[in-house]
Amino acid sequence: MLTSNTAFNAAKADFNDVYDQPDPREYFAAMKRVGYRLPENVMPSFLRVIEAVRRVRGGASLTILDVGCSYGINGALLNYELTLDDLYGCAEQREGDPGREPAEIDRKFFATRKTPFGHRVHGVDRAAFAIGYATSAGLIDQGAALDLEAAESPELPAGLADVDLIISTGCVGYVTVKTFARLLDANTGRLPWIATSALRTLDYSSFERFFGERGYVTSSSVRPVKQRAITSETERAQTLSNLAALGKDPAGFESEGDLYADCYVSMPAEEAGSVTREELFG
Template identity: 40%
Template sequence: MAAGAPHTSAGSDWGKADFEDIYDCPDPRTYFRTLRPLDYQIPHHGQLVFRTLTESLQRRRPGPPPLRVLDLCCSYGVNAALLNHKLSLADLYERYTDVPDATGMTTQRLAAEDRTFFDELRRPEAVRTVGLDAARHAVGYAEAVGLLDAGFAENLEAAEPTERLRRTLAGTDLVTVTGGVGYISATTFGRLLACMPTAPWIAAFVLRTVSYEPVARLLAGKGLVTEQLPARTFRQRRFADLAERRAAFGALQARGLETTGKESDGFYHADLYLSRPAADVAALPLERLLP
């Protein structure tokens, strides 16, 4: 599942274990406690990729204002934490599962502690990050502790964006998502791009059990060229049980994809797709941007 997938969107019935109850808690502790035994790691892979992309974009437009990043299915702000702070996914697991005070304190006290924790670790080159997720409590927590400059608990599979979200999205440079595709569809991407006068770059980690083709077709109609990073995939998390593994293998077989050396290792695997304007693709080929 994504760093935080909307729990009320289309296309999510593809045999995955049900973790819906961890995505909209008052704070992230249950989320991390549940996913740690499954070695959930896709935000770790996203950290390096997203930092590389923001650095490349910043070189193209040096000086203020800061880059603007929209994280789809943002949940508790995990991607924003890793993008903008001097910490790793392992650090977050430790904070929310290992430290006795963090596991025993109230949500209100944890939020106060987290505000200080993240503020002290903020990178000087931090970008402005907006988060979008249908999970109201998760988005609220990420915004309250300073991980998100703005958070929106909206489900664009079901409704058009609010006027406040439209205004905030104007000027977005990069859209990120670590696994939410399948819970969100081309509908969400279309409604987002309608708010953006200038098309952003879009970086999406997509489970191999899900086709990205409908989204790529929509983006092509908006002038964006979608490339898939060749030669490698990225582990997302372990299969929760045998039933989930069987469902994943069935979905992959239906898509004509081999599992040897990938899902055969017991993990979901994701492909990385990057969509950019044609001029940007020509100026900086993917193999140079993300070697």
């Protein structure tokens, strides 16, 4: 029998055919069609978390690991004066040039939007082409194509093992605590803070329990944020079924035709008392 989240993943719109390409245009076009806004909508909370980590630990910039980074959207929003619409528009307007790689063309555009005092953003994802684009275009500093759910997954490269903050906007629900266990086992410095978003259709309690066992205290947002449009009756029905099983009311949220996500921040217990929920989520 399928678990509720496995059933939901099976019912979700499938973007696998465009998720891992050398050129992100088809992926960005697909995301624009379904009104995908999650990275932009969670970014205010992520920026508050970044400021909290800087205040608690000191330092002008952080090393951030984006789990499920794909084409580097979070890196773009963190370190460049860009919106999701800018990314979608850039992909639409770029003219084909058989003599140059898409990432090479886009890197020049992104360079004109780079903000000073940016953070070091690394990425890990199963999608090797997407990782390659994100690195070559300058949206992440270092990337590794790894499946951290797989038992035979190789070790995390050294540069990705000592980070201040782990973020994720899209993979929780596809990955389990196995991925975060591997990341924390590979960590060579202080425990990183962890900021994620997860669809409301997901029971996040297994992650909270795991993080608690690893010495974390988890706080969650007060109000969910929009991810994207629900794209089919099958997806809508499974969304409502999952929410009902979790005792969550879809009124005003999924009932209006969109998927919504909650934000979670897991802080090392010894540092959790240094920041309030309001400081994290506004």
